[in-house]
Amino acid sequence: MNSAMRAVVPAPGDPRRWRPTPLIGGAAAVHAGALVALAASPATWPWAAGGVIASHLALTAAGLWPRSALLGHNWTTLPESAGACIAITIDDGPDPEVTPRVLDLLDAHRARATFFCIGERARAHPRIVEEIVARGHAVENHSQRHRHDFSLTGPRGLRREIEAAQTTLGEIAGARPLFFRAPAGLRNPFLEPVLCALGLHLASWTRRGFDTRTGDAALVARRLLNGFAARDILLLHDGHAAQDAHGEPVVLAALGAVLRAAAERGFETVTLREAIAPKLG
Template sequence: MNARHPAPGQPRRWRPTPLVGGAAAVHAGALAALAVAPATWPWAAGGVIASHLALTAAGLWPRSTLLGHNWTTLPEQPGARIAITIDDGPDPDVTPRVLDLLDAHRARATFFCIGERARRHPRIVEAIVARGHAVENHSQRHRHHFSLQGPGALRREIDAAQTTLGEIAGTPPLFFRAPAGLRNPFLEPVLCGFGLQLASWTRRGFDTRTGDAALVARRLLDGVAPRDILLLHDGHAARDANGAPVVLAALDTVLRVAAERGLHTVTLREAIV
């Protein structure tokens, strides 16, 4: 469930969550205990280790709100609306075909783009915007160790993507999605400084791993409901037995069934209230 918080686009004050605040209190208490009674070090160390394990577990759960605000569903608004989000592009082979498919269904999507890929394929990013979709921040380089970085490195990575995508798309991103959805407690304060809102998803198709488009579509459609955020990929897309990116057939099915069920697609920006 999305907590009420300022709309994306403006820097906001960071407020630690109970888990983050509690972990900080545990660290402070451990230091105080060691200063007064050094013999308590096993208890102090145990408390610190336990707090680190809790923070790590929260960061490994992409849909968690324990480390900060996180859009896991769309905000409550009238109408049966869902969001299609597409990660890891732009891809010169897949993304143009995804755009054609969206046009055919008169659907809109949110593309979480990687800055370096956008720099290599700026015309595709421009086409995304020109055809009515939104471009958001998925980091500059999409490194697998993103969630292991400190605040300075996170800030540089996100800032580079903000600059890259803002220059090409014509407007800076309002949303951020971490690579693989993994993060640490330093991310939320950085996002607050940029006025970015973390966005994860309600359901995903695992279309970077599964070569069966029908299975990917079933995962996305099983129980799909208004306010859901669906995750697909134009970058790193898995291929079926014929070499076709599974995202294409899966997305075609999802959009067709969504329309049959009266679900309308919106970008995350259109869902801001």
């Protein structure tokens, strides 16, 4: 858990009050100060404009840093109470070719995972989502359409996109998601208030393997296992999975390596809702 998460964080599931982070509060103060300065002395406009621009750049940088908590709560590791557990999270599915093979691999290792599913893909392949749940895994919210301009969307658009996925995934999986992961991990200051209103918590990762870009499963596994430790949240993909030289999705070999390493170190695999909100799991 990053430093901003050390305070007590409400369990996911119920709407909660949004509280601006120091960065957001500071940016608001800069904007207010700029307006006051301009009203008092229009000649100060270069300084006022410079302050506003700097605050926007800081907010943009925070949104481009997926593991940042500068814009709001962000789970990057499991809480200390998780002990010797890790969370495997799998994004961008379901995929009719890859996801069933990932499920079989997880079964072979008696492992559980969290699948961040795209609403439209879930609607296209509902039986796979049902199978994910039937095998003991969790289904969470990865937006309805996985738009590339997600981080540029305003509050109303964000709410429509996330709420649509909540409805889609809740209907198919039988339980509404408790966690949200932004497409590509990118976001803006409007996201956290929306998540608070919907009772969702943002979850990113400890490390990722870049398995949508890299066709070398061994390299993907090394990235995931470099510094591998209890309470890690690892990111892989069943959707948009890269393929190796033989046409095999690299997620399969990389995930197998991670599961073997976890077994060797005595780490148990848990879903995010089991680790972070055990009463709701």
